[in-house]
Amino acid sequence: MSADIRDHGGNIDLAMARFGGCPAEWIDLSTGINRVPYPLPSLPPEAWTALPTRTAQSRLLQVARANYRSDAPMLAVAGAQAAIQMIPRLGKASTAKVLSPTYNEHAAALRAAGWGVEDVGSLSALEGADLAVLVNPNNPDGRTYDPAALLQLTRKVGRLVVDESFADAVPTISIASGAGMAGLVVLRSFGKFYGLAGLRLGFVLGARDDITALAEMAGPWPVSGPALAVGTLALADQAWVQATIDRLRADTARIDALAAKSGWGLVGGTALFRLYDTPDAGAAQAGLARDRIWSRTFPFSSRWVRLGLPGTSAEWQRLADALQSQLPRT
């Protein structure tokens, strides 16, 4: 299976190929990336010109540890995806269990590295696995899992990977403070909550041996200078974090109300995306696309549509109008 043919959100070029338009015309709600990004600081020239130093990497990890409330061994990588690519090599390939449906790159990376992958539907069904993977809160349905239950589960599997890519707005469900124990690997994403997915920045927290092995796989300069500089400032800015959590809480209520008016039922979601049950996912996506709003559908569901949250007032108005025109004409 090639990386080219897996479906993802954020594929706005595919939207344009199918429905036309130029990038500036589209509102991309096909991802869970915050559309009100952390304001870009001006960067020192060395962030661009010099090889990233150990000092810059350590400084980033220091603020990340405070932000994630963890003193576990930690590695900064070029996006949570970079960790997903490496994790299959932490142990000998056998059979992994993935709590599904979820972000499809976990299973894909495991299969590419020679693992068998079994999709399971409940936390307890992960027990006994050599490698168990879950996303908390889950993408696309927003299911959450209690950290205490996950710590117990860690003892019942060979290795547990908890992908917390969408946990920034709900720090109480994070297991990061428990990271460091043998067999537990926790992933954090920077780009989604901070709205800077192009930077490619993420973190892995885990037991010393696992983090050492991942650092060896990642090499000496896995994170770019701009990502180190921006991440270090953003992760230390607790005022922005709290204001963003508050805004996202109001915005999720707002988008759910708009969707309800179109008769779309909420399946679940997180602070950064909402999953709706629609009469026909393909028709809903095409309908929104006529108004240049790109949404996410799923190969395994004919009814689910996932929407990220608009950013500006103009984007909100366009989404409201587009959802309005989704109503069956009477």
Added chain:
Amino acid sequence: MSADIRDHGGNIDLAMARFGGCPAEWIDLSTGINRVPYPLPSLPPEAWTALPTRTAQSRLLQVARANYRSDAPMLAVAGAQAAIQMIPRLGKASTAKVLSPTYNEHAAALRAAGWGVEDVGSLSALEGADLAVLVNPNNPDGRTYDPAALLQLTRKVGRLVVDESFADAVPTISIASGAGMAGLVVLRSFGKFYGLAGLRLGFVLGARDDITALAEMAGPWPVSGPALAVGTLALADQAWVQATIDRLRADTARIDALAAKSGWGLVGGTALFRLYDTPDAGAAQAGLARDRIWSRTFPFSSRWVRLGLPGTSAEWQRLADALQSQLPRT
């Protein structure tokens, strides 16, 4: 072996730990990174906020193919180092031969992935290897190899990796136009010649199957949005390339003349760094460090000092003064 303990250039924080000073005081000549970088363009907001698109990745590869004069299958990665991390997994680990001395990360990444590594001293000694690695032109001594000889060598080894990280100024020695043949893997670096090492951008050219396998290892978004945007502009700017080649030719003659006045003999070099034979490498490094100029020494040589090229006039003057004070006091 941990990535933390291998020695590299660019470790200016180590220089400060040993000799003091703050970053602004130091001139880092410990790398082969061009100190007159490609001028940073202003970037569109999407370069930071959005997931890199397939379209942006394809556009970068298109200009890279023109720049490297190759229509071979090609993958953009987060620096040539990212390719070095993945190449050991293209085949089953056995014994690799590395044309030495050279950039130490090749052997390190191979060993970390379970390979045995044999250092050899000549091109012909690579013959018969399951995996053979060479750097052309070589780091640190500037040795070059004829592309025709390398194409012949490809047929006599399981897989040949040619690292052309320092080939931008000498395009006639590049084997990139021959890439695509089975068993040949060519690496290119963006950050060194363009002076933007913090961006993390590099390329791998090779046979279709190898590039597909590397793309699967790298995952869907291996290169950041800023790297895609800057790389696409810079690699298309042939006027800057030619002006930079001309400037570097003059500058290498200038630094060699300065070194000669201090009695340092030229061992070899490239357009981006020069390797000198000195009476005592440790003393030479410490002497330059007193003037806040950081140089590269090598664990395997007590006499070799490698210097990158200064950028501004003020940097040239400081290097001239510092080298002058290297002369034995009479």
